[in-house]
Amino acid sequence: MELQQLLSGFKEQLRSLLVEEGFVAYTAVLVVPLQPHVVGCVELLVEANPTENRVEVDVAIGVHHQQVERILADLKGQPYQQYSPFTVGVQIGYLMPGKSHVLYLLHSSSDVARVAEHVAADVRSLGRPFMASSTSLASIAEFMKARPARVPATSVAYRLPIVLHLMGDTKAALECDLHYLEKLASGADVWAAQYRQFGQALKAYLGCK
Numbered sequence: 001m002e003l004q005q006l007l008s009g010f011k012e013q014l015r016s017l018l019v020e021e022g023f024v025a026y027t028a029v030l031v032v033p034l035q036p037h038v039v040g041c042v043e044l045l046v047e048a049n050p051t052e053n054r055v056e057v058d059v060a061i062g063v064h065h066q067q068v069e070r071i072l073a074d075l076k077g078q079p080y081q082q083y084s085p086f087t088v089g090v091q092i093g094y095l096m097p098g099k100s101h102v103l104y105l106l107h108s109s110s111d112v113a114r115v116a117e118h119v120a121a122d123v124r125s126l127g128r129p130f131m132a133s134s135t136s137l138a139s140i141a142e143f144m145k146a147r148p149a150r151v152p153a154t155s156v157a158y159r160l161p162i163v164l165h166l167m168g169d170t171k172a173a174l175e176c177d178l179h180y181l182e183k184l185a186s187g188a189d190v191w192a193a194q195y196r197q198f199g200q201a202l203k204a205y206l207g208c209k
Contacts, residue, residue: 013116040131062089
């Protein structure tokens with residue numbers, strides 16, 4: 001079977017399996033309601049690797065907290081995206097005992113349906129519990145502070161101050177922002193300048209001078 005046929009066939013099979021379990025399929029992500037304004041997300045990056053003659057499936061599991069992401073988008077002056085990006089997320093392999101990046105591989109001789117069922121089972125047994133444990137602001141803050149599984153510091157730097165503020169601790173939010181300003185935004189690069197702008201917008205949002 002050609003790699004492109006494998007790729008499209010696998011995506012179709014997996015999407016169908018996850019839709020049966022309550023997910024709604026969008027172009028780049030599948031989502032499932034968890035709580036009001038909180039959705040669980042499965043993001044699939046499925047690519048053909050002609051060099052190795054295989055299809056590689058990368059699965060990310062996450063939670064999108066709409067209130068956090070709306071505030072973040074406003075502070076950055078960007079349009080709000082309803083289901084992306086993740087507020088917290090992890091590559092599925094880090095939810096496994098080995099806690100390492102895992103790809104699902106498809107070759108021309110692979111049983112596409114069986115691999116799709118394997119991935120769907122992992123989403124069910126590993127992804128859904130992670131989603132369920134990451135719906136509250138407190139659990140999101142705890143995850144961000146621990147920063148497991150190679151969670152980018154940049155993602156935490158933008159979101160943790162907002163989460164702390166929504167939890168009612170504006171002082172901690174400002175201290176968190178100051179920490180990341182000193183740690184990550186002291187340089188002259190574009191990212192540092194963007195974070196300094198975010199810091200100013202955050203202080204204005206919090207009513208601070």
